Amino acid sequence: MTALARTVEVTRRYGDVLALDRVSLDIRAGELVGLLGPNGAGKSTLINLFVGLRRPTSGTVELLGGSPQNPVVRRGIGVTPQETGLPDSLKVGEITDFVRAHFPDALGKDELLDRFGLSELVKRQVGSLSGGQKRRLAVALAFVGRPRLVFLDEPTTGLDVEARRTLWDGIQAFHNEGGTVVLTSHYLEEIEALAQRVVVVGQGRVxxxxxxxxVRDMVGVRRVSLDAGDLPDLPGVLSTERQDGRVSLLTTDPDRLVVELVRSGTPFSGLEVRPTTLEEAFLTITAKENAHV
Structure with a gap:
């Protein structure tokens, strides 16, 4: 598949802080990529390089076959940064029309607002919107110009569950039509629900x-859940959680754990072994990286 965006051996420093360390990454046409990493890992810096808001200290960044610094090239993308400032005095319909005027083939206002659940707010001033409504509008505006590629940095922060689902539907509809999306999120279930590909960033590296x-399978961790009282020391247990009499154990060797549990004579019931969630895999991957630092 064609690479719509690319970094080649990109390093970015902020004074003495190394935000990105020789990162090479391709974003291919038609992908929906989830970008994960703890705070300070370099996710927002990477997006800012792709969209031309920052320049690399060294290395190369390509966007839609050209330079992210070229305004004509940037017309082919949509962006919602972590923080946005929209004029409070303008109405939702007015600010949508204002942004639409910058694109030769803009998406229809009614279609855009309907896709992101904003139709009923068209005559409301931005200053009267809730934080979640403003966030939905900021995300919707990234899709105004019929972009080929959209970057969404924490798009659903501050939204309730229903609003988040509406936003997911809008993003998924764009992707189903052939659009390419790169998104970061603190909600790992969001990445698991939307993304086909996951890039985990830590300490400025992929x-x-x-x-x-x-990614879930690469850490070799499974979750063993059971109903039991006190448990003996068991091999390969990475963490233990207990809730309402049910124990959940993260382990690298579930077979050995179960054998040792049976040998111990500890009474238990309701045994379940399943793969890790994306969140558990992410925590394991980043913990390993931090241990090497």
């Missing part, structure tokens, strides 16, 4: 880059 399933 730690994992694969499908959601492959």
């Amino acid at each position: 730690l994992a880059d694969d499908t959601v399933r492959a």
Whole structure:
């Protein structure tokens, strides 16, 4: 597939802080990529380089076959940064029309607002909107110009569950029509629900880059859940959680754990072994990286 955006051996420093360390990454046409990493990992810096808001200290950044610094090239993308400032005095319909006027083939206002659940707010001033409504509008505006590629940095922060689902539907509809999306999120279930490919960033480097399933499986961790009282020391247990009499154990060797549990004579019931969630895999990957620092 064609690479719509690319970094080649990109390093970015802020004074003495190394935000990105020789990162090479391709974003291919038609992908929906989830970008994960703890705070300070370099996610927003990477997006800012792709969209031309920052320049690399070294290395190369390409966007739609050209330079992110070229305004004509940037017309082919949509962006919602982590923080946005929209004029409070303008109405939702007015600010949508204002942004639409910058694109030769803009999406229809009614279609755009309907897709992101904003139709009923068209005559409301931005200053009267809730924080979640403003966030939905900021995300919707990224799709005004019929972009080929959209970057969404924490798009659903501050939204309730229903509003988040509406936003997911809008993003998924764009992707189903052939659009390419790169998004970051603190909600790992969001990445698991939307993304086909996951890139995990930590300490300014790419730690994992694969499908959601492959990233879950790469850590070799399983969750063993059971109903039991006090448990003996068991081999390979990474963490233990207990809730309402049910125990959940993260382990690298579930077979050995179950064998040792049976040998111990500890009474238990309701045994369940399942793969890790994306969140558990992410925490394991980043913890390993931090341990090496």
